Each structure stands twice: as structure tokens, then as C-alpha cells.
Amino acid sequence: MKNKNLISITDFSKEEQLHLLDVAEEFAKNPRQRILADKIVATLFFEPSTRTRLSFESAANQLGARIIGFSDASNSSVTKGETLKDTILMVSNYADLIVMRHPREGSARYASEVAKVPVINAGDGANQHPTQCLLDLYSIRKTQGRLDNLNIAFVGDLKYGRTVHSLTQALCNFNCTFHFVSPVELKMPSYVKQTVKDNKLEYHQYTELSDVIPFADIIYMTRVQRERFADPMEYERVKNSCILNKAMLAGCKENMKILHPLPRVNEIATDVDNTPYAYYFQQAHNGVFVRQALMSLILGAKE
Amino acid sequence: MVKKELIVSAIENGTVIDHIVSSEVFRVMRLLNLEKCEETVYMGSNLESQKLGKKGIIKVANRFFAPEEINKIALVSPNATIIEIRNFEVTKKTKVELPQTVKGIVKCMNPNCITNHEVIETNFTVVQNPDVKLKCHFCEKFTTKENMEFL
Numbered sequence: 200m201k202n203k204n205l206i207s208i209t210d211f212s213k214e215e216q217l218h219l220l221d222v223a224e225e226f227a228k229n230p231r232q233r234i235l236a237d238k239i240v241a242t243l244f245f246e247p248s249t250r251t252r253l254s255f256e257s258a259a260n261q262l263g264a265r266i267i268g269f270s271d272a273s274n275s276s277v278t279k280g281e282t283l284k285d286t287i288l289m290v291s292n293y294a295d296l297i298v299m300r301h302p303r304e305g306s307a308r309y310a311s312e313v314a315k316v317p318v319i320n321a322g323d324g325a326n327q328h329p330t331q332c333l334l335d336l337y338s339i340r341k342t343q344g345r346l347d348n349l350n351i352a353f354v355g356d357l358k359y360g361r362t363v364h365s366l367t368q369a370l371c372n373f374n375c376t377f378h379f380v381s382p383v384e385l386k387m388p389s390y391v392k393q394t395v396k397d398n399k400l401e402y403h404q405y406t407e408l409s410d411v412i413p414f415a416d417i418i419y420m421t422r423v424q425r426e427r428f429a430d431p432m433e434y435e436r437v438k439n440s441c442i443l444n445k446a447m448l449a450g451c452k453e454n455m456k457i458l459h460p461l462p463r464v465n466e467i468a469t470d471v472d473n474t475p476y477a478y479y480f481q482q483a484h485n486g487v488f489v490r491q492a493l494m495s496l497i498l499g500a501k502e
Numbered sequence: 503m504v505k506k507e508l509i510v511s512a513i514e515n516g517t518v519i520d521h522i523v524s525s526e527v528f529r530v531m532r533l534l535n536l537e538k539c540e541e542t543v544y545m546g547s548n549l550e551s552q553k554l555g556k557k558g559i560i561k562v563a564n565r566f567f568a569p570e571e572i573n574k575i576a577l578v579s580p581n582a583t584i585i586e587i588r589n590f591e592v593t594k595k596t597k598v599e600l601p602q603t604v605k606g607i608v609k610c611m612n613p614n615c616i617t618n619h620e621v622i623e624t625n626f627t628v629v630q631n632p633d634v635k636l637k638c639h640f641c642e643k644f645t646t647k648e649n650m651e652f653l
Contacts, residue, residue, distance in 0.1 A: 207642065291574025303603050305616040325612050326641055390644070 200496040201239035204311040206320045213372045218338050222492035222501050223485070230488065233263030234500040241294035242268035243286070244321070245277065245301040249444040250461065251321050251330075254483070255298050258490035261350070267294060268315045280388040280447065284313050285330040291315040299323075299482055315477040325361050330493065331460055332365045339370075339417055342456040342478055346370070350446045352378040355421035355441045355466060362460045364391050364419060371395060377402040378411045384428060408441055412451045418443070420459045420466050420479075444468035448476055458482050510607050511544060516563040518585040519575070524548050526578040529652060533575055533607060534567070541565055554581070573601040577608070577634070577650065594653035604636060609651040615641035624653070 200215055211219065225230070225413070237422045240259045244252050247270060256266050264401040267290075269275045276286065283301070287310045290297055299310055307320035322328040340346050351370060353363045357379055367377060368391065377395055379387045379402060386404065405411060411418070423441050428434040442465065443457065459467060459479040471477050495501040522530050527547045528535075536543050542563040551557035551638040556577075566586060575582055576598040606623045617624045617640055626636035626645065634643045 283616070284620065301616075302614075303616040303619055303641075304612060304643065305610075305638060307638045309616050309620070309622055323616075324641070326643075462516050 200254065200322040201499040202317050203475060203497055204318045204320075204499065205329050205493065205497070206307045206311055206318065206323075207327045208332045208369050210329070210383045210392055215280045215330070216222065216333065216336060216369070216372075219333060219489070220340055220497060223337055223488040224341075224441040225492040226488040226495075227485070230261050230491065232261070232289045233296060233374045234431070234495060235259065235498060236263035238262075238264045238500075239499055240264045240494065241267050241288060241293045241297045242266060242270075242321075243275075243299045243301075245272040245275070245299070245303045245306075247271050247376075248300050248322060250404065250483070251300060254486045255319075255321060255330075255490050258487045259494060261487070262491055262495065264494070268298075283310060287318075288315075292408070296494060299438065308351065319493065319497070325359065327365060328361055329363050330371050330486065330490055331494070334489040335366050335419070335458060335460075336369060336481065337485050337489050338456075338458055338482040343416055343454060347375070349373070349375045349416040350378065350414050351375050351414040352380060352418045354380040354408055354411075354418060354443070355386070355423050356427060358385040358420045359427060360375060363367075363419065364388070366419065368392050369397040371400060372398065374412050378402065378405065378415060379403070380408050380441065382406065382433075383438060384437075387424065406437075406440055408443060409447055410453075412447060416452060418455065418457045418483055420457060420463070422462075422464055423467055431473050442466050442468065443471060445474060447472040448474060451476065504527060511561075512590060513542070513563045513571065514590055515540070515568060515588055516561065516565055516586075518587060519560040519562075520557070520570075520583040520585060521551065521554060521578045521581050522558035522575075523559065523581075524556045524558045525561065529562070529571070529578050530558070530560060530575050530582075533652070534541055534572065535577070536562060539565065546591075549630075551619070569596075569599075571603065573598055574607060576600045577604065580634075600634065601635050602626055603639075607652055608636060608639060608645065609643040609653050610638045610643065611649040612638065612641050612643040615643065617641075 273498050291314045298319045298321050301323050304324035304326040307323040311318040425434050456478040524547050547558045548556045559569040582598045584596050604626045610617050625639035629635045629637050634647050
């Protein structure tokens with residue numbers, strides 16, 4: 200994977216994804232390894248995303264790399280009208296690897312074609328966020344011991360949630376069965392369902408979260424935003440259908456784990472946090488190991 | 503035969519693009535950059551056609567097109583026929599085929615795509631299942647046939 204870009208999860212084959220998860224497991228056991236001590240990582244955040252940036256920077260720091268960059272485009276020459284191409288070319292001179300978040304879709308792919316160093320996409324608008332997808336795969340494998348033949352429930356805003364789209368596509372490699380729970384307005388887009396069908400896998404659609412609790416191995420929760428609804432009355436009607444609380448978990452499978460890309464608002468009641476099913480904070484922690492693995496593989500410090 | 507020649511003259515050497523969707527003749531002219539062509543160009547629109555009812559036709563003297571140059575017109579006229587004429591004889595007749603990629607001629611319909619905000623040549627993969635759609639190489643969103651806007 201040396202010198203590869205990671206823009207979309209599909210840029211990595213199934214084998215590469217699994218290898219990366221193996222390397223991430225090594226980092227989980229031994230996170231402080233100064234194997235990138237001679238490297239400079241640029242974190243270019245053209246829009247703020249504190250969580251993702253800190254996770255990347257923590258990962259890079261633990262590997263001994265030095266970090267340059269900006270956390271908001273207003274601190275960069277973008278405000279002076281510099282094009283993305285020029286910014287990327289300039290930064291290519293200063294760093295060995297670029298981690299980039301940008302509000303426009305396609306910006307990361309474009310940057311990877313302009314840059315002289317590898318580019319990792321840390322989110323390009325509503326398009327892709329592949330390291331989120333990898334840390335989700337890692338968390339599923341870690342909690343279930345495997346990725347194959349699982350019942351995966353996705354809950355909430357399935358229409359606009361990019362993480363659920365790419366995770367569904369990635370899990371199509373692993374013979375999973377999908378359960379899509381959402382208000383009618385926020386159903387999974389047809390192109391994602393088509394991918395499931397093309398892989399000869401099954402999906403089922405629901406409007407009530409309680410319907411999937413008895414058989415799900417993973418419940419992947421997402422936030423339902425009021426702004427997504429044209430009719431505010433409709434939001435009021437459905438807002439509770441995708442909220443999870445502790446009482447609802449009676450009768451769930453013992454191995455079941457709840458994931459969430461965070462930040463959470465009210466879709467998971469806080470009384471769930473102390474149950475053995477809550478995994479969302481560890482999930483975020485796993486992101487550091489996955490990003491350590493990714494940066495070391497791309498920079499050739501791991502094979 | 504006589505009637506046909508009266509409508510659009512025969513050419514000695516060059517290319518005839520037949521069975522163009524009538525309303526797309528001007529677009530085909532533009533896609534092939536024939537507006538700036540210095541050779542003789544005939545174009546006809548709303549001609550009688552058994553196949554299409556009405557059709558458009560373009561004849562260009564002394565010009566021959568490579569497949570990758572001409573196949574892009576399949577986006578607007580999927581049934582177009584390309585006829586090469588040498589010494590008044592038809593020497594080759596082919597149907598246009600949809601190209602696998604389309605670069606620089608169509609705008610991405612996603613307003614938030616980077617190609618609509620910086621000077622970047624657009625680049626699409628052509629997908630047919632069953633309708634023709636263009637998948638943006640950058641933002642990965644689809645531009646459907648009805649929404650295709652030519653640059």
C-alpha cells in the first residue's frame with residue numbers, strides 16, 4: 200500500500216482492507232512506536248472537524264511524525280483566493296503525506312491527482328470518509344470476531360448519511376444481511392440498495408427500530424436532523440422512531456454492539472452508555488489505531 | 503435518389519453523419535467542433551426518415567474522425583451512423599458507440615462538485631443500466647441524461 204492514496208473505500212481491495220485491520224490491531228496492542236519520526240504529515244482542514252483532525256494528529260504524534268497544517272480554511276491562503284491546486288502543490292513541497300478535509304465533493308480525488316505525495320481523504324463534502332469506514336469495519340470485527348455473515352442494522356438518516364453508504368458497500372464484501380431502519384423521508388438511496396442486490400445479498404427496510412433489536416449483531420445509529428424534513432410536523436411524528444434507550448435492549452442478542460459515528464445528540468439515550476452493548480466511544484478510539492496503520496502503510500514504515 | 507441529392511448534396515470525400523436526432527444537430531456540430539471547420543459542411547434537420555420519423559444529417563467534406571473523437575455524439579444521438587465517403591463511394595459505415603469515458607464536454611450536475619468551483623476538466627465514466635448516466639470521477643455522483651448540460 201506504499202504511496203497509495205485513500206480517497207474512497209473502494210480504492211483498497213478487500214485484502215488490503217483486511218491487512219490494514221490486522222496492522223491496526225498491532226497498534227492497539229502497542230500504540231507508541233516512533234516509526235514515522237523522520238516524516239511530516241500535513242493536516243489540511245478546509246472546514247473544521249475537530250474530532251477527525253485530533254484523531255489523525257494523535258495517531259501521527261504517537262508514531263513520532265511531525266504535523267503541519269491548518270484547522271480551518273480561514274487560517275489559510277484560501278481566503279486570499281488561492282486555488283485548491285496551488286495549495287496542494289505548495290504543501291506537497293513541505294510534507295510526506297497530506298490528510299485533507301474539504302467541503303466540496305470530489306476535492307480529495309482532485310487533490311490526489313495534483314499532489315506529489317499521497318493523499319488521505321478525511322471527508323470531502325457529502326461524498327466519502329474512508330477512514331471512518333475502516334474504523335467501523337475494525338470495530339465490527341473486533342466486537343464480533345469476524346466480518347462475515349452478520350446481521351447489520353443501520354438506523355436513522357440513511358438518505359444523507361455518507362458513512363452508512365460506504366459502510367454498506369464495504370460490508371457487501373462480507374456476505375452480511377442488511378436491515379435499514381429510517382423514517383420514510385430518509386430511506387437508503389436506491390444506488391446503495393442496488394449494490395446490495397448486485398452482490399446477491401439481502402436487505403430489509405423498517406420504520407421502527409424495535410423491529411430489528413432481537414436479531415441484530417450490530418446496530419449502527421446515526422443522527423436524524425430536523426433540517427432534513429420539509430414538513431416540521433413530519434419530524435415531530437417520526438423523531439422517536441429512531442431513538443434507542445436501555446429498556447428497548449431487553450431481548451437483544453448478547454453479542455450485539457451499538458455503533459455511532461458521533462457526535463450523538465439524543466438518538467441514543469445516555470442510559471445506554473453503561474450497558475455492555477454500547478461501543479461508540481471505543482469505536483472512536485479505534486479510529487486512532489486505524490489511522491496509525493494507514494499512515495504507516497502508506498509511508499512504507501509497515502508492510 | 504434524385505430527391506435525396508437535391509436535399510443535401512453528395513460529397514466526394516469526407517464523412518456523413520446520419521440518423522442524428524433532429525433537435526440535436528446543432529449540438530453535434532458543436533461537439534465535433536464543426537463550427538470552426540474550414541471545409542464544406544452541410545447540415546440538415548427535420549429530414550424525413552423511415553427509422554426516426556425525422557432525422558438530422560451532417561456532411562463534412564475531407565474530414566474523417568477517429569472513433570474516440572466521434573463516439574461522444576452517442577450521448578445525444580445514440581443511433582447515429584457514421585459513413586465514410588471516398589471518391590463518391592461509401593467505404594465504411596459504422597454506428598456510434600457510447601464511449602467508456604467522457605472528458606471535458608459535460609458539466610457535473612452536482613452543484614457542490616469541485617469541478618464546478620475550480621478550473622478542472624470534467625471526467626465521467628459512462629454507466630448504462632439501462633439508462634445512460636455519467637458517474638463523476640471526482641465527486642462520484644451521477645449526472646442523468648435529462649440533466650446533461652454541455653460545456
